[in-house]
Amino acid sequence: MAEESTPRTTVTQRAIEQIKAKLASGDLLPGQRLPTERDLAAELGLSRSSMREAIRALTVLGVLEARHGAGVYVTQLEPSDLLETFGAVAEISRGETLVHLVQVRKILEPAAASTAAARITEEGLARLRAEMRAMERGTTAEEIVGHDMEFHRIITEAAGNPVLSAILGGLNNRTFRARVWRGYEEEHVFARTFREHEAIYRALTERDPEAARTAAAIHIGAVEGWARARAEEDES
């Protein structure tokens, strides 16, 4: 027993695991610089090509960061770094999965709004007001959607949980929204969004967690409907 090599997998995969282990164990700390690709390859006993594949993989996962000419570094390992890939999922998903993604958002966003009601600062509320005004004044759909996203981002942020923020950020991708909200330019749909944002804002102002939760749930509920319609289109 005690196989020292892992024949059933690739050397690259093994390298990935080894680096991940060093991270989990605290052997590598956030911000720290790794040895050079060449040294690392020698250390782990593989070629530079394979080592590079491993580093690239961990880079897209948001764990490492390669700076051309400067070296490879561990990221801050903030949830925002690590869960960036969550957005990629939202971008690629199609059909029914779109609905499932929105459903998860429908669970998380009300919870975030509820927590935010108790924690949001006066400054946060002021920023929400600003976004609402900007959204109403907005002319292009692009612009309006931008302020809409920012509105939700501020609330999420106020909940004070970076993991939650990162997940909701991914689910709230620009690309994702664009796909769900196709044909969103209709005037009355925007009007409805305004009203719903207003309701959420009011609940936050009154520091009413339950009202905030409900208002957010209603808001996302509307999105869910569109996602469902869109999903049926996809199933062609």
Place this chain on the structure above:
Amino acid sequence: MAEESTPRTTVTQRAIEQIKAKLASGDLLPGQRLPTERDLAAELGLSRSSMREAIRALTVLGVLEARHGAGVYVTQLEPSDLLETFGAVAEISRGETLVHLVQVRKILEPAAASTAAARITEEGLARLRAEMRAMERGTTAEEIVGHDMEFHRIITEAAGNPVLSAILGGLNNRTFRARVWRGYEEEHVFARTFREHEAIYRALTERDPEAARTAAAIHIGAVEGWARARAEEDES
């Protein structure tokens, strides 16, 4: 204008984007086979090494699957494939982030339990009973934790949202649990878990969504406390 090349990024990164675009647009469909690495490299105008890095990155993201000797394939793009990386995050995270992860679970799991109360089948309930019995009979911590995880997995599954299942699955990682539950072997802690599972199970049997939600929230609330204690240890 209209720069045709993207000088500000790497060729590998560009290749990743191009393949992702093909996936999002439906140009590449789940299960489909891609051209060989060599052909793909020629097609996108880069070397095979760089192409391989791109493929490896997408493999780690759960989007592609490379079969030695057989070719590269698009996965089924099921949430379970794509959100596998979520587990990796949970494995690497330390300190306060552990608490934030558990907090997200505390939001999602009650929601899942609530939905499950309305949807779980008789067979599902039977499996829950079996897991509870097995857990009580379990001798090693390893074994008990395994049945515990399965208990939650069955409930999550019954909620019928694969995205939700995938996220909770990642949050419920074996490694993750091991880190949070250090010193979990104490008898009374297990006893408490038994009782809490019992409460969740009863609510499901009675098809009572609110009771299920509450019972699940209480259960995860206990875990949150341990995670918090564990996080303070980490901050050394």
Place this chain on the structure above:
DNA sequence: GGAGACAAATTGGTCTGACCACGATGCCGC
């Protein structure tokens, strides 16, 4: 004629070594 075994072609996995491009360092001249 069909089934199994073997051989060849296909294709991902790994390695080597070279060169380029970007950053950091330090030296030199003003």
Place this chain on the structure above:
DNA sequence: GCGGCATCGTGGTCAGACCAATTTGTCTCC
């Protein structure tokens, strides 16, 4: 003392070779 330039270190890319797993086709034997 300071700005600019040369050098070196390091990641980024490329090319070509060989290995290993799989697939496919063919051939033999029953």
